[in-house]
Every structure is written in structure tokens, then in C-alpha cells.
Amino acid sequence: MSPSSSTPRDATEAIDTPGASLADVGEFGLISRVTRDRSQPAATLLGPGDDAAVVAAPDGRVVACTDVLVDGVHFRLDWSTPEQVGRKAAAANLADVAAMGAVPTGLLVGLACPADTPLQTLEDLASGLWVEAGLVGVGVVGGDVAASATLVISVTALGSLEGRAPVLRSGARPGDTVAVCGRLGWSGAGLAVLTRGFRSPGAVVNAHRVPEPPYAAGPVAARAGATSMIDVSDGLLADLGHVARASGVLVDLWSATLEVPARLVDVGSALGVDPLHWLLTGGEDHALVATFPPGAPPPEGWTVIGAVSTGEPGVLVDGQTYEGDGGWEHFSR
Amino acid sequence: MSPSSSTPRDATEAIDTPGASLADVGEFGLISRVTRDRSQPAATLLGPGDDAAVVAAPDGRVVACTDVLVDGVHFRLDWSTPEQVGRKAAAANLADVAAMGAVPTGLLVGLACPADTPLQTLEDLASGLWVEAGLVGVGVVGGDVAASATLVISVTALGSLEGRAPVLRSGARPGDTVAVCGRLGWSGAGLAVLTRGFRSPGAVVNAHRVPEPPYAAGPVAARAGATSMIDVSDGLLADLGHVARASGVLVDLWSATLEVPARLVDVGSALGVDPLHWLLTGGEDHALVATFPPGAPPPEGWTVIGAVSTGEPGVLVDGQTYEGDGGWEHFSR
Numbered sequence: 001m002s003p004s005s006s007t008p009r010d011a012t013e014a015i016d017t018p019g020a021s022l023a024d025v026g027e028f029g030l031i032s033r034v035t036r037d038r039s040q041p042a043a044t045l046l047g048p049g050d051d052a053a054v055v056a057a058p059d060g061r062v063v064a065c066t067d068v069l070v071d072g073v074h075f076r077l078d079w080s081t082p083e084q085v086g087r088k089a090a091a092a093n094l095a096d097v098a099a100m101g102a103v104p105t106g107l108l109v110g111l112a113c114p115a116d117t118p119l120q121t122l123e124d125l126a127s128g129l130w131v132e133a134g135l136v137g138v139g140v141v142g143g144d145v146a147a148s149a150t151l152v153i154s155v156t157a158l159g160s161l162e163g164r165a166p167v168l169r170s171g172a173r174p175g176d177t178v179a180v181c182g183r184l185g186w187s188g189a190g191l192a193v194l195t196r197g198f199r200s201p202g203a204v205v206n207a208h209r210v211p212e213p214p215y216a217a218g219p220v221a222a223r224a225g226a227t228s229m230i231d232v233s234d235g236l237l238a239d240l241g242h243v244a245r246a247s248g249v250l251v252d253l254w255s256a257t258l259e260v261p262a263r264l265v266d267v268g269s270a271l272g273v274d275p276l277h278w279l280l281t282g283g284e285d286h287a288l289v290a291t292f293p294p295g296a297p298p299p300e301g302w303t304v305i306g307a308v309s310t311g312e313p314g315v316l317v318d319g320q321t322y323e324g325d326g327g328w329e330h331f332s333r
Numbered sequence: 334m335s336p337s338s339s340t341p342r343d344a345t346e347a348i349d350t351p352g353a354s355l356a357d358v359g360e361f362g363l364i365s366r367v368t369r370d371r372s373q374p375a376a377t378l379l380g381p382g383d384d385a386a387v388v389a390a391p392d393g394r395v396v397a398c399t400d401v402l403v404d405g406v407h408f409r410l411d412w413s414t415p416e417q418v419g420r421k422a423a424a425a426n427l428a429d430v431a432a433m434g435a436v437p438t439g440l441l442v443g444l445a446c447p448a449d450t451p452l453q454t455l456e457d458l459a460s461g462l463w464v465e466a467g468l469v470g471v472g473v474v475g476g477d478v479a480a481s482a483t484l485v486i487s488v489t490a491l492g493s494l495e496g497r498a499p500v501l502r503s504g505a506r507p508g509d510t511v512a513v514c515g516r517l518g519w520s521g522a523g524l525a526v527l528t529r530g531f532r533s534p535g536a537v538v539n540a541h542r543v544p545e546p547p548y549a550a551g552p553v554a555a556r557a558g559a560t561s562m563i564d565v566s567d568g569l570l571a572d573l574g575h576v577a578r579a580s581g582v583l584v585d586l587w588s589a590t591l592e593v594p595a596r597l598v599d600v601g602s603a604l605g606v607d608p609l610h611w612l613l614t615g616g617e618d619h620a621l622v623a624t625f626p627p628g629a630p631p632p633e634g635w636t637v638i639g640a641v642s643t644g645e646p647g648v649l650v651d652g653q654t655y656e657g658d659g660g661w662e663h664f665s666r
Contacts, residue, residue: 053398061390065385066489068479070479100387112483147406152483157385158397230384
């Protein structure tokens with residue numbers, strides 16, 4: 001940081017008024033507020049407040065990943081509460097840890113936001129991070145906050161492989177089955193609803209606001225011998241495309257196995273959209289999709305939706321190229 | 334990420350033109366470009382390209398910290414090259430790892446930037462991260478990129494304590510000596526020069542653009558028995574203030590021991606500033622300041638600059654409250 005003529009404030013000087021903003025309490029005041037009264041789990045050997053945190057890495061390795069969420073791109077504060085945004089930011093990262101077959105051990109957050117951001121917004125955002133972290137028994141172990149014209153949340157998740165090899169995108173082999181665990185298409189349907197100016201049905205809108213990744217299913221799949229795994233953040237076809245190319249295999253999905261929830265059928269009817277499109281291309285539900293070797297039935301809670309074979313790396317649906325949008329990458333024109 | 338009507342691009346579709354922007358190559362194209370031809374050190378057990386990286390944590394613990402740098406706040410692209418910005422972003426985090434007495438093991442980067450950011454800018458920024466990471470023998474193991482109106486770089490550094498206890502801010506005890514390793518005031522002087530519209534002398538301007546933290550001195554101090562340590566990111570007085578309050582001690586600095594480099598004397602004369610002010614309050618050089626127990630001489634390269642005693646927690650200079658600016662916190666009014 002750079003020198004200025006301002007006097008530094010301590011957390012103890014923080015101003016406690018309902019309309020207070022980040023500028024009123026400063027960086028240290030905010031950090032003090034969002035970390036106080038938080039109890040850290042055993043894996044947090046040293047929590048926030050020093051130059052760095054220390055987190056347990058029991059098997060001598062640490063899984064680490066970072067995801068960035070930007071206001072207006074990945075979320076809208078007029079569509080979601082700050083707490084929902086915090087939960088979504090944490091979930092995107094925790095799902096990545098699960099997709100390696102690992103269990104999360106901690107979160108760090110890099111937050112950039114306008115100096116006039118209400119303190120309540122930031123406290124709620126932090127609460128959302130803590131709520132989602134709490135679902136997997138970890139804490140927010142550290143972070144930083146800086147002034148920025150745009151609200152940007154960069155979350156880093158750490159995890160433990162519990163002695164196992166990581167489950168990579170590149171391990172799918174011809175003959176493997178493809179299976180999924182978790183919701184598909186709900187967030188995409190919710191986004192379609194919100195985009196058209198509606199706020200209901202709540203089930204799909206809330207699915208877009210806060211995903212429900214099946215975190216525990218990642219390590220379970222790893223123990224069951226999963227040969228490859230990825231979380232569905234960009235859409236089933238897009239993410240299986242990563243697996244297909246990394247593994248050098250062809251993935252064929254069987255559309256009849258993709259059960260379309262009644263709720264999505266209803267929303268599809270109302271909006272004139274084939275709900276299968278959301279299941280195949282909708283991102284952000286963070287379902288886990290994995291491949292399992294021949295003869296190894298997927299664990300309970302997983303549904304077989306296709307098979308791996310030799311061929312030009314890619315993904316087919318019922319043997320055909322899917323004609324709809326294959327997924328989402330937000331810089332492409 | 335959210336669905337859109339755009340077609341995803343693969344890295345292989347990346348457009349190779351001199352004027353290409355992030356929007357031309359997409360998220361995956363950029364990641365492919367900035368990770369190709371990079372060799373990872375042994376600590377990187379799994380590098381970029383999967384849902385998460387895997388990094389060695391040999392003693393069963395991982396040190397982790399995050400720092401956020403924002404365009405126009407922590408750097409200006411008309412003052413610094415993108416490579417210098419990348420180096421600075423990495424340095425701020427690597428210095429935090431060193432300040433725990435740890436050695437870095439890897440970096441992750443969360444980048445938010447305008448979609449029309451030139452590809453060359455982003456490649457240079459990534460090169461800067463790699464250059465600085467290379468100074469301590471680590472790699473950029475993962476990250477994410479997203480579209481944002483503001484350029485924000487959130488870096489997470491990981492590190493290893495090599496079996497030692499972390500050196501905290503809270504360990505200073507009355508009777509300890511205070512010692513510093515690394516530059517003080519250079520970045521502050523450089524910022525003063527740049528702020529007044531000058532571009533020289535290069536030595537101080539470049540010190541502001543790219544700090545030179547004494548990374549190796551952190552673990553050396555830990556092995557020498559340092560009781561507390563912090564890196565000087567906000568200014569010597571401000572950062573020692575954190576140590577004083579966390580430890581519940583009074584720190585007295587002896588100004589006669591703070592040797593003012595001839596270069597800073599010259600810049601001070603030219604700008605009409607007492608250069609001692611930069612040494613006491615200038616941030617971003619990321620020197621390391623530590624306390625050592627009585628009878629334990631600080632390691633080679635460290636200079637004793639004061640002592641710890643009992644008293645109201647705070648920092649004095651020659652027994653007096655320093656009347657200048659105590660440091661910098663960028664949200665305070």
C-alpha cells in the first residue's frame with residue numbers, strides 16, 4: 001500500500017452506525033468485524049490476524065484453487081443478497097476441491113470493492129462465505145480487502161486428498177461409465193427466469209443464487225475408483241468436453257438417463273425452452289461428473305448418464321453432436 | 334459462470350495477432366498461453382489445468398495468505414509495466430510468507446480485468462508473476478480470470494514452515510531487540526517522485542515499481558530464534574504498531590540506527606522532504622522487521638534498530654511519539 005496523509009485507524013476505533021461504509025471503518029476495522037466471534041475448526045492451525053494463516057495438510061500435500069466472481073458478471077446484487085453471493089463464491093471453489101476427490105480444509109478471500117460499500121453488505125458477504133464453509137466444516141482463514149470501482153471476490157480454497165491420488169480430468173478411459181451426482185440445469189433455469197424479469201419459482205431462482213454442490217460425493221467417488229472427475233461449472237457438455245480432450249476420449253451421453261425434474265419442465269413450458277437444454281448446458285450448479293472403470297458401479301447417489309469410448313475427443317448426445325449452445329465462456333465474442 | 338449464446342473457444346482456437354485482446358482468445362485461451370512452456374518446480378505436484386492444483390506441504394501444514402492489488406490504487410499502468418505489476422503482486426504475498434519464517438511453495442492468481450485488455454498486457458503480467466516466483470523457486474500453480482471493469486489482481490501464496498513454529502506478530506517480549514532486514518523508504522520515495530510527475534532517479538522509482546523483499550531472511554530469522562516478525566507493507570511504524578499491539582509491548586526505535594541511504598537524502602533534498610519520514614512511514618518495500626530475544630544477536634544482514642519494553646502498546650521513536658503520518662490504510666478518510 002502507498003503512503004497517504006490519512007491517519008490509520010485501529011479496529012477498536014471502528015464506527016458503529018447503521019449506515020457505516022467500508023471507508024468509515026477501514027481495512028483493519030472490516031477485517032476485525034468479519035473475523036470476530038468466528039470459531040475456527042481444528043484444521044485451522046492459525047487463523048486471520050497475522051501475515052499468513054497456517055492450515056493442516058495431513059498427508060503432506062495441499063489442494064489449492066482460485067475462482068474469481070465479479071459483480072454484474074457472476075452475480076447481481078439486485079438479484080442476490082450479499083450473503084447469497086458469499087455462499088456462491090465459496091461454493092464454486094469448494095466444488096473444485098471436491099472434484100479432485102479432496103475434502104476442503106480452508107478458504108481465503110481477496111475482496112476488492114468500492115470504498116462506499118455499506119459495511120452491512122460486506123459483513124453479510126462474509127457471513128455467506130462462513131455459512132458455505134461451515135457446510136464442509138472449514139473456516140475462512142485469511143484474506144485481504146482493497147478499494148476498487150468494481151466489486152470482485154477472489155476465493156482460494158485449500159483441501160486435503162487424505163492420502164489418495166487426485167482425481168484428474170485426464171483419467172477417463174474407453175469402457176468407463178460416466179456418472180453424475182448433484183443438480184443439473186437448476187441454476188441455468190433460474191438465470192433464465194431472472195433474466196426475463198421474474199423472481200419465481202423460488203426453487204430455480206434460489207438454485208441460481210446459491211448452488212448446492214454435493215461436496216461429500218467427491219471423496220466418495222475417489223474412494224470408489226473414479227478415473228476422472230470435474231465439477232459442472234460451465235455446463236455438462238462443456239465440462240465433459242474438458243474431460244474428453246484431457247483424456248483423449250469420446251464421451252457419449254444418453255439423454256434418456258437425464259431425468260428432467262418436474263420443476264424444470266414447468267419453467268421450460270412457461271419460458272418456451274426445452275429444459276433438457278438447461279441440463280446439458282447450464283452451469284453453476286456444480287454437480288460432480290465422473291467416470292468409473294468397467295465393472296465398478298458408481299456409489300450411491302450417482303446416476304450413470306453415458307459411456308466413454310475411443311474416437312475424436314469430444315462429447316456426443318445419443319451419438320449426435322448437440323446442436324444447442326455447448327456451454328459458456330465469458331470472454332468469447 | 335452463466336450460460337450465454339456464445340460458442341466456447343478452445344485454447345487451440347486462440348487467435349494470434351499482435352492486437353489481440355482477452356476477448357479474442359477467451360478465458361481458456363489466455364490460461365493456455367500463460368501456462369505453456371512454464372516448468373514447474375518439484376513442490377508443484379500438479380500444476381494448472383485441472384480443477385485444482387496440488388502442492389507439497391512436507392511438514393503437514395501449509396502457510397497461506399492473499400493480497401489484492403487494484404489498478405489505480407496499488408499500481409498504475411502508466412507508471413509501471415504489466416510485468417512490474419505482476420512482480421509487485423507476487424512480491425507482496427511472498428513477503429508475507431517470509432514474514433512467518435516460511436519458504437514459499439506456490440502462487441495462485443485471481444485476475445479480473447476488462448475484456449478488451451490486450452493479450453500482451455496479460456502475458457506480461459503473468460511473466461512478472463513467474464519472474465518473482467522464480468526468485469524463490471516456486472511456480473504459479475493455478476488461478477482464474479474473469480471480466481471486470483477494473484483490473485484487480487488477487488494473489489494467494491502458499492508456503493512451508495519446514496517443521497518450525499510460525500513466527501507471529503504476537504511474540505515480542507520486553508527485553509527483545511528489534512531488527513530490520515531489507516530496504517526502508519525506497520518505495521515511498523519513488524512514489525513521491527512519481528506523484529510529482531517525475532520519472533527519475535530510476536533507483537527509487539524502480540523500487541516503487543518492483544520491491545525487493547529479502548525473502549530468504551525470513552526463515553533465517555526464524556532459525557535464529559526471532560520472537561515476532563512482520564513485513565513492512567504499510568510502513569515501519571504502522572507495521573511495528575501491529576506487532577506492539579498483538580504482543581502487548583512498547584517498541585522504541587532509535588533513529589540514529591536508521592541509516593538514510595545517500596540516494597534518499599538526494600531525493601529528499603530535491604522534494605523538500607525529510608527522508609527519515611520515508612524510512613519510518615513508507616510502505617511497500619516489504620523489508621522484514623523482527624524481534625530477537627536478549628542475548629541472541631540477529632543474523633547477518635539484519636540491523637538492530639530498537640528495543641522492546643513494557644508500557645502502553647505502541648511505537649516510539651527515540652522515546653517520543655512520531656509526529657508525522659504513521660502509515661497508510663487506504664479506506665480511512
